[in-house]
Amino acid sequence: MELKKINSLKNNFYALSLVWKMCPRIIIFLALSKLLYYFGWLFYSAFFMRYVINALQNGETFSAIMIFIAITVAIFATMALYNSFVLGYIKPTSDTEVNKKLYQMLFKKSCNVELECFENSDFYDKYTLAMKNADTRIIETVDTFFGLFFGFIASIFAFIFMFQVDKFSVAFIFLPIIGNFYFRRLNSHIEYQRNKEMAPHNRRIDYINRIMYLKDYAKEIRLTNIFNLLKRQYTDAITGVADVTKKFVLKSAFFHWFYVMFTFTFIFEGLLIYGAYRTLVSETMTLAQLAVITSMMVSTTWILIGFTDSVTASFKNGLFIDYLRTFLEYEEKIPEDYDGADPGNEIESIEFRGVGFAYKDIPVLKNLNMKFEGKKTYALVGHNGAGKSTIIKLLLRFYDPTEGEILLNGRNIKEYNLQKYRALFATAFQDNRMFSMSVADNVTLGENIPAEERDKIVTEALQLSGVYEKVMSLPQGINTTLTREFDDEGAVLSGGEFQKIVVSRAFARRCPIKVFDEPSSALDPIAEYKLFDNILKACKENTLLFISHRLSSVQNADHVFLLENGEVREEGTHRELMAKHGIYADMYEKQAENYLADKTKQTEGIWA
Ligand SMILES: Nc1ncnc2c1ncn2[C@@H]1O[C@H](COP(=O)(O)OP(=O)(O)OP(=O)(O)O)[C@@H](O)[C@H]1O
Known part of the structure; x- marks a missing residue:
């Protein structure tokens, strides 16, 4: 007292x-x-x-x-x-x-x-x-x-x-x-x-x-x-x-x-x-x-x-x-303004070495060993709760591993200047939020880009994510305000349309690593197919990491990691994993069966 x-x-x-x-x-x-x-x-x-x-x-x-x-x-x-x-x-x-x-x-x-x-x-x-x-x-x-x-x-x-x-x-x-x-x-x-x-x-x-x-x-x-x-x-x-x-x-x-x-x-x-x-x-x-x-x-x-x-x-x-x-006076464990080494702009490799992680006391990842090489495409797949998004959060240093280390170009990511390190990534998360601002601002998110260049970048990004036509049909095109919070004329987008705006953010950002966490969960199958096609084409020069539940979309990845209970259970190319006849092949076949069954039902007129 x-x-x-x-x-x-x-x-x-x-x-x-x-x-x-x-x-x-x-x-x-x-x-x-x-x-x-x-x-x-x-x-x-x-x-x-x-x-x-x-x-x-x-x-x-x-x-x-x-x-x-x-x-x-x-x-x-x-x-x-x-x-x-x-x-x-x-x-x-x-x-x-x-x-x-x-x-x-x-x-x-x-x-x-x-x-x-x-x-x-x-x-x-x-x-x-x-x-x-x-x-x-x-x-x-x-x-x-x-x-x-x-x-x-x-x-x-x-x-x-x-x-x-x-x-x-x-x-x-x-x-x-x-x-x-x-x-x-x-x-x-x-x-x-x-x-x-x-x-x-x-x-x-x-x-x-x-x-x-x-x-x-x-x-x-x-x-x-x-x-x-x-x-x-x-x-x-x-x-x-x-x-x-x-x-x-x-x-x-x-x-x-x-x-x-x-x-x-x-x-x-x-x-x-x-x-x-x-x-x-x-x-x-x-x-x-x-x-x-x-x-x-x-x-x-x-x-x-x-x-x-x-x-x-x-x-x-x-x-x-x-x-x-x-x-x-709180002393940050991962201060955003941490000033460390400059990570540069070239990605040779990203490596998870014996990484373990627990949210408070609940273990989520165990002894994770993964390597991503620069300019290649990686897919993370697995059931709900396997730990895929957590891997991305660790990579972005929202959290630090409780065990092991993550290395970028051979150096622990904790040693880098955090803002410069984060600037290497463009990410589209499942739960990203919409801001009550223009479409263009929602895509560029405060990046300092000259006006004429900005319009070009935003247009390209919207085209790649497949929402450009929709945006151009709005009263003020890319300058239309999203939501009606401050503007009665503001646009209200569907879940899928908004997801495409989120994905545009990752397209618009100039950086070497692009991360997509289930970018197509709210999209219809045709939009999904086109989106993955565009992601692969547009990110050829990037190190690309994406999470998807739709295994048909990961076939073209250079390497696939299948996670279960916070561990890598299988890895390899799609072909290698199919040849293994393991968990991945089983999941893939079940999804394909369901898809074919649905198709049959449609042609037989059950859903007509
Ligand atoms: N902030 C958090 N605090 C506590 N537990 C969490 C938190 N975020 C995730 N978890 C738990 O960690 C586990 C892994 O979650 P994560 O989001 O990484 O899974 P996921 O593989 O991406 O799942 P999904 O495919 O459903 O998105 C889950 O059991 C989840 O309940």
Whole structure:
């Protein structure tokens, strides 16, 4: 617990240094704002009332008192103007600046961490919490930091001033301290506990909310009874939230009542009774002293509330900054900006040597030995879950092998500059995403290509993947926006058409290695045949790796690897594997039989 507090304070300093680097002016203005806030109360409690009452008692002239009051009003009016300036101009403009710089930092980090981080729920939770309102939270942290700092100093002065006026009255100051530090903390603890217990229910509610507004789920909801199931889960989650609320409500109300009593009621009423007793019964206090003490009590209470609020808020913010810090200071295992050797542009060989890999503790690849030579064509085949896509992910260094090594031109791929290494590959994955941008941007994906050359490259790539005619039938050809997210005129493509756009990406990219992970799974047989034909023709000068379940499409590969349970079970050319009469031949024949059977059915008119 103590360690947590220290970390929390350290995190506040961390936030301060972060904001200082991004926008130093907001720090200066916020510090001055807080200083003025406490100065205002101190001035009022220790000086203003005392001066006015003493002046009245000492028979100062009315005009002298009025001048003093007028100067005070002018000072407070200037302070109010300054506050309005900070709130109305400095803060919004600084928020924007911090927002821009902080999110740039977060996005950069998020692009730099390895893929595995997104599968680690603990890390992912911290990442999303850090991203949530990070800009406003970090400025709030700075604000409460100064509230804490100046509040502490102002509280000491308030004590001294009250002690000077009446040493017994100081005892009353402990009441708001007990109220704020003890009962409010107890309530904060309850709030924390309540949020913790509600979290699984709220996560479920968020999940169902998301399902209800995301287009991806709209079809299933309309065609199945899944909505009833979701509704039941939603009701259960809402009931869960209500139960947790009920569990804590009494305790929370009780502590809140104590907080109000100690922070406001006891001090205000108590001090008044004490003052009235001394003034009227024991006659040890003048009415003027009573007035000064009463006004000091009000301002001291507000100083203490400001200070204790800042303490509580700074612990809360410290936790948020902890998420931010964990994320920003995370040491990447495979940093995207890793600077190593230049891999060049010539591929002699890629070799998997005794490679093993496990997703967390689940082994997926075992003692894998494979060699790919430059400018040749390789096919990876095998049943679902055999580990084919994982091999590609290791090759692209989304993950590193847990055993063995992968070599490019005889050197471990870990030794290369990662961005230069990745630039050697053009990949089309099964689960690649569409961006709400033009077709051309969806194909070139931010590559820096001159406009006239870009159109030519995009056109060629679209022709090779067989979607060019479709794209040219769209209102603005290759400049048509995909999806209707931002453009009502945007194009909505079929699954197969989109897959062809994904494949175009790999055609458009100028690089020595092309990788296609099931590029034809959504294509009709004729489009599939043409696509493979084009891939082989267009990638003659490339090292080509492709994964396919359709064995007819791998016949022309120079070498085929058949994988089963994360191991290479057979390898060779199509002919060699057929001659072996092993698993590959068996799979191939079964697929061919099915295909012929389908053909017979069609000619016999069964499906007519
Ligand atoms: N991110 C992941 N975390 C945990 N397990 C994973 C992850 N990705 C894949 N797996 C598991 O690894 C195994 C191999 O998956 P992989 O995607 O490499 O198979 P595949 O041969 O490409 O399959 P398919 O032909 O169905 O695409 C599967 O059992 C899968 O469940």
